[in-house]
Amino acid sequence: MTNPPETPDQATTGNDDVYNIPIDRNAAQKYFLALFCIIGLVVLIFGIAPCVFLVIISLVFFLLAGKGFIIGVIVVFCSAGFLFLPCLGYFFFAKWLGERQITALNYRIEGRTLRVDSGVFFLKRTGVPLDRITDFALVQGPLMRLLGIWALQVQTAGVGTPTPEATLIAIENPEKVRDELLRRRDVAAQGNRRDYC
Numbered sequence: 001m002t003n004p005p006e007t008p009d010q011a012t013t014g015n016d017d018v019y020n021i022p023i024d025r026n027a028a029q030k031y032f033l034a035l036f037c038i039i040g041l042v043v044l045i046f047g048i049a050p051c052v053f054l055v056i057i058s059l060v061f062f063l064l065a066g067k068g069f070i071i072g073v074i075v076v077f078c079s080a081g082f083l084f085l086p087c088l089g090y091f092f093f094a095k096w097l098g099e100r101q102i103t104a105l106n107y108r109i110e111g112r113t114l115r116v117d118s119g120v121f122f123l124k125r126t127g128v129p130l131d132r133i134t135d136f137a138l139v140q141g142p143l144m145r146l147l148g149i150w151a152l153q154v155q156t157a158g159v160g161t162p163t164p165e166a167t168l169i170a171i172e173n174p175e176k177v178r179d180e181l182l183r184r185r186d187v188a189a190q191g192n193r194r195d196y197c
Contacts, residue, residue: 019184021107021168021177027149028170029102034143036094044087107168112188114154114181116166126166130188132156136178137164150174152181 097120106117109130116126135155144151152174153164171177 017109017111019109019180021109021181022172023102023105023107024149024170024172025102025105027147028105029098031144031147031149031170032098032101033095034147036098037091038143040087040090040094043090105169107171109181109184112191114166116154116168128154128156128165130181130185131191132158133165133181133185136181138174138178152178 100120101118104117104119104123106115108115112130114128114130114133116124116128118124118126133154134157137153137155139151139153140149141151149170152168152171154166154168156165168177
C-alpha cells in the first residue's frame with residue numbers, strides 16, 4: 001500500500017517518489033526582469049558615455065564648420081534615436097528572456113536525487129544525489145531582499161569548490177522546503193548506509 005502524497009506537489013509514479021518543489025513564479029519573474037534591466041542599465045551607462053562624447057564632438061564640428069545650429073540639433077536627435085531604440089529593444093528582450101527563464105525552471109526530487117532544470121538558450125539539467133548533500137543554505141542578495149525572495153543553495157561534499165552544486169531561486173516557503181529537503185537527505189543517507197551494511 002502506498003502512502004498518499006504529503007503535499008499537492010508530490011506525486012507517486014511507479015517506484016520513484018517525485019516531490020515537485022513549488023516556485024513563486026511571479027516573484028521570480030520580477031527578479032529576473034529587474035536583474036536583466038540592471039545589467040542593461042550598466043551596459044547603457046558605459047555605452048552612452050562614448051556616444052555622448054561623439055554627439056558633442058559632432059555638434060561642435062557642425063557649429064565650427066558653419067553648417068549651423070539646425071544640423072547640430074538633427075545630429076543630436078539622430079544620435080539619441082540610435083541610443084533609444086536599442087535600449088527599448090533590450091528591455092523587451094529582457095522581459096522575454098525573464099519569462100523564458102521562469103518557464104524553464106523546475107525543481108524536484110526523484111527518488112534519491114534532487115533535479116534542477118534551468119536555462120533558456122542552453123537547457124541545463126542537474127542531478128544531485130541527496131546523500132552527497134552536506135547543507136542547504138538560504139541566501140538573499142540585495143535585489144532578492146528588495147523583492148522578498150530567497151535562494152536555496154545546495155552544498156555537497158567532495159566538489160572541492162566553494163560554489164554551490166545547485167541554486168534554487170524564488171521557491172515558495174523556503175524554510176519549509178529546506179526542512180523537507182534536509183529530512184529527505186537524511187532518509188537517503190540512512191538508506192545508503194543500510195545498502196552498504
